[in-house]
Amino acid sequence: MAAQNPEKQKTTSSEEVVSPNTPSAMDTSRIDLGHIEVLQILNEYGEVDKGLEPDFSNERLLEVYRAMVLARAFDKRMMTMQRQGRMGTFAPNIGQEACIIGQVTSLREDDWFAPSYRSFGAQIMRGWPMEHLMRLWAGFHDGFPPPNNVNDLPFSIVIGSHVLPAVGIGIGMKYKKKNNCVVVNYGDGASSQGAVSEALNFAAVYQAPVVFICENNGWAISTPTHKQTANEVLASHGVAHGMLSIRVDGNDILAMMCATKEATDRARAGEGPTFIEAVTFRMSLHTTADDPTVYRNDEEVKVWEARCPMARFETYLKNKGVLDTDSIKQTLASCEEEVIKARDTFYEMPPADPTEIFEHLYETFPMELQKQRAEYMQRLRQKGVGE
Ligand SMILES: Cc1ncc(C[n+]2csc(CCOP(=O)(O)OP(=O)(O)O)c2C)c(N)n1
Ligand SMILES: [Mg+2]
Known part of the structure; x- marks a missing residue:
């Protein structure tokens, strides 16, 4: 009998077998890393590598934990608002909180951040009020410019287009002998843009104080990374351009914080750019205009559920004695309350x-x-x- 469900038929055809697009940063069974180092400090069970454990204060760890919870609460609320017809199309960051937030934790106010569109966890941490971001995603052009005290570029929707300007900012810092740096992020899909290669080349030749975060989240809308490139170790792009490069478990907040800290320290010390490939996974829709069930297999998503960046950080903080079940609940409640407040402020803002x-x-x-x-x-x- 012919299959009744076209989706089922699709996922069982030879073209659509479980995508091989699931390795974590640590799974090197089918890829050749060459000389590229891989960094993981906190594994998916929340176990810490004692030899690599950083000495961030408990206060700092809790601040970062809260930023991750807030990003997820914002994400969920935005999804509800979008489905109610009260928000424009937006790009969720669920599952990528460690990668997105960890990349800005070592930035100072007078440094620069040049994000792509899936970065609101980092934008909130950089000082963008949530109602401002809601205004932005709802399509009001006054939502796009960064708030006065925030040294960020507006996020880029034209993929990869912001990477050259970010390098230009870095070269400007070097020219003016400023002790600052730039963090710029882009995805596995954007890595195929010609302008991104030009940016890597300029940064390396001019030893610009730029940290490239290539967020390899497995997919560029419906294109899996293995169809994007025959060399899935995107950190090799940095090597090819002559810069220090590392592959990081992007679902490990400690690894992301440490790798970025080292890279920003190097940049400030005049030691040039660093390339960080953050291996993570887009758990949700590409944007609210997307339906990933038509092109990817649920089993792949399940594999990554087990690598959740939030769960492993919570386990680590619990084992360390700085978080318990009550404080987890309280953090979530206070983040949700903060998001609701921002939503109400956004609803009260004048129409365009x-x-x-x-x-x-x-x-x-x-x-x-x-x-x-x-x-x-x-x-x-x-x-x-x-x-
Ligand atoms: C220059 C350009 N081409 C095409 C698009 C349409 N587009 C939007 S997002 C996207 C995929 C980007 O994937 P990736 O860089 O991996 O980032 P992710 O969405 O996974 O975070 C594409 C092709 C675009 N925005 N800009
Ligand atoms: Mg991607």
């Missing part, structure tokens, strides 16, 4: 002026656009908008 779409293009407004604007405003009035 629909005529703004005609602005910011011309110094002298052309006659043709004046006519179009008049016609548009008349139509809005007919629809009762703006009265």
Whole structure:
């Protein structure tokens, strides 16, 4: 009998067998690492490698833990709002909290962060108010510019497009003899963009104080990493351009914090750029406009559920005696409350002026656009908008 369920048929065809796209950073059984080092400090059971354990204060560890919980709470709330029709399309960061937050923990206020779109956990940590980010994802252009005290680029949706400007900022810092650095992130998909290779080359040649975080989360929408590139060790891109490169377990917050700390220290000391491949996994949708069940297998997701960055950090903090069941509950409740507050502030913000779409293009407004604007405003009035 012919299969009734087209999805089932798809996942059992020879083309769609369980994707081989599941290795963690530590699984080197089918890849050749060459001379690239791999870093993991906290394994998926929450066990710490005592020889590598960093001496971050308990206060610092709890601050980072809270940032991860907040990122997840924000993510969940945004998803609910989007499904209620009260939020635009957005890109969830569930499962990537360690990778995303760990990459900015060693940045100072006067350093720069150049993110791609799946980075709101880091943006919140850098000082972006959550209501500002909600405004951004809801499509208001006033959500895009960074708040005044935040030295970040607006996130880039055009994949890889922000990497060259980030290197330019780094070269500028070096030229001005500033003791600062830039962290720039992009995905496995963006790694195929020509401009990203140019950026790596410029950074290495000019020894720019830039830390590249290549977030290898297994997928670029529906393209798995093994179809993106025949060399799945993306850290080799850094090696190819002549810079210090490392492959890090991106679901291990301690490894991410330590690798980035070392890289930012090197950058500030004038020792040039570092390339960090963070191996992680996109647990949820690419964006809310996506349905991953049509192109990836649930079993792959399950494998990565067991590598959850939050669970292993909680186990570590519990074993260390700095977190217990009660404080876990309290942290979650206070983060959820903070997100709800931001949501309510966002809902109270004034709506956009629909005529703004005609602005910011011309110094002298052309006659043709004046006519179009008049016609548009008349139509809005007919629809009762703006009265
Ligand atoms: C230049 C460009 N081409 C295509 C797209 C459409 N697009 C949006 S996200 C994406 C995949 C990016 O994947 P990856 O870089 O791995 O980042 P991830 O979404 O996995 O975090 C594509 C192709 C785009 N935004 N920009
Ligand atoms: Mg990706």
